[in-house]
Amino acid sequence: MVASNRDYPRFVSVLTKNTVALILAGGRGSRLKQLTDWRAKPSVPFGGKFRIIDFPLSNCLNSGIRRIGVLTQYKAHSLIKHIQRGWGFLRGEFNEFVDLLPAQQRIEVDWYKGTADAVFQNMDILRDYGPEYVLILAGDHIYKMDYGEMLARHAASGADLTIACMEVPLEDAKAFGVMSVDDVGRVRDFVEKPDNPTPMPGKPDVALASMGIYIFNASFLYEQLIRDADERHSEHDFGKDLIPYIVSRYRVFSHNFADSCIGSPKGHPYWRDVGTVDAYWEANMEMIKVQPDLNLYDTDWPIWTYQEQLPPAKFVFDDDDRRGMAVDSMVSGGCIISGAKVTRSLLFSDVRINSYSEVIDSVILPSVTIGRNVYLNRVVVDKGCNIPEGLVVGVDPAEDAKRFHVTPRGITLITPDMLGQPVHQVR
DSSP states (O other): OOOOGGGSOSOOHHHHHTEEEEEEOOOOOGGGGGGGSSSOGGGSEETTTEETTHHHHHHHHHHTOOEEEEEEOTTOHHHHHHHHHHSOOSOGGGTOEEEEEEOOOSSSSSOOOSHHHHHHTTHHHHHHHOOSEEEEEESSOEEOBOHHHHHHHHHHHTOSEEEEEEEEETTGGGGSEEEEEOTTOBEEEEEESOSSOOOBTTBTTEEEEEEEEEEEEHHHHHHHHHHHHTOTTOOOOIIIIIHHHHHTTSOEEEEEGGGTBOSOOTTOOOEEOOOSHHHHHHHHHHTTSSSOSSOTTOSSSOOOOOOOOOOOOEEEOEETTEEOEEESOEEOTTOEEESOEEESOEEOTTOEEOTTOEEESOEEOSSOEEOTTOEEESEEEOTTOEEOTTOEESSOHHHHTTTSEEOTTSOEEEOTGGGTOOOOSOO
8 A cells, every 4th residue: 555645744845846747838729719810728827817727837837846847839839938937947057947849840841739738849858857757737727736645655655656636526527537557546438538437436426537738757758759769650649659558558646636735725636727718707707706716826836937127006086976895806017097987896007997987806917908987797817808998798798709709607708809809919
């Protein structure tokens, strides 16, 4: 029986020092619609001042993993710029780094063909890092996790591969890799996005799902990547190809996310895939709760990001019909609420809302200007929009759909392009 993760300290220095993390950040995230027309999904702003990529990067740093590669591909300029500006503080002379690994056709003339191929095409760089363990992460999920706990479990179990997992409703499991494990946590079966997920024993409504977080012994990973690259019929994807092959032949163990999740209420580990506009809006709106499940004010496990130098938020005018105010909301630096009312909303940096306007249940991304007499309800406004005076959105969905994207849950996405404004800018 493998010892419980609680038997290990949070920071396992030998293991984390000998680990390289690779963050797969090349995907578009097409279900976010026009939010990813000009940026990759990991570069999408989240939580008032962060970007999605900041969460796995911060988890690495807080876990003691300071050798990190970020693999990019789709429209990566804003992502690269963000990492260069916000994550360049690690000390190279101490062998600490966040390296950017764009698709370079280093081995073949093709771009990355799958998640495993993305790592394979950078294998010469990975070998030069000389790690004992390789931690593979997705760059597009919101969560706080101590990877040191998972590394300790991996080393103690003698595994070739360890997969982080969590319990999800059976219906939702169709979007994940679904695992079956034995009494000691060894993975006995793995199926990627099955039509009929296998429930957990004794829990007919729940399946055990892979989170796309993997720890490999480095030499073992190299062997499997080379083998998979030679497979003609492989899609060169971790979930579809590598892991199902490995599970039946080698030592693969599971790691319960609840054992190393940071700062979430007991029994409710926080993890979000903000893969649709509805999910993105909802996850941001969760941040304004009195006690949100994701604690952004946790000084023990902070989320790091690029810090713009902006003045404090400002609220002006106090007339009965023209009062600058925000209630049950988060307002970031550089914002000016000038004689307008904001309710249950999240304002990113450098937003200006002018007189007699009202914003309700909305997510306003950075550098947005909202004109006078505007009414916005249940909207997501993309970065750089200039909302014209008198615009009303969120009252008549059919009318909104003529100009903007309206989701199944009635959330309206507004982008500069939809307003006829320039979109060819740094996102």
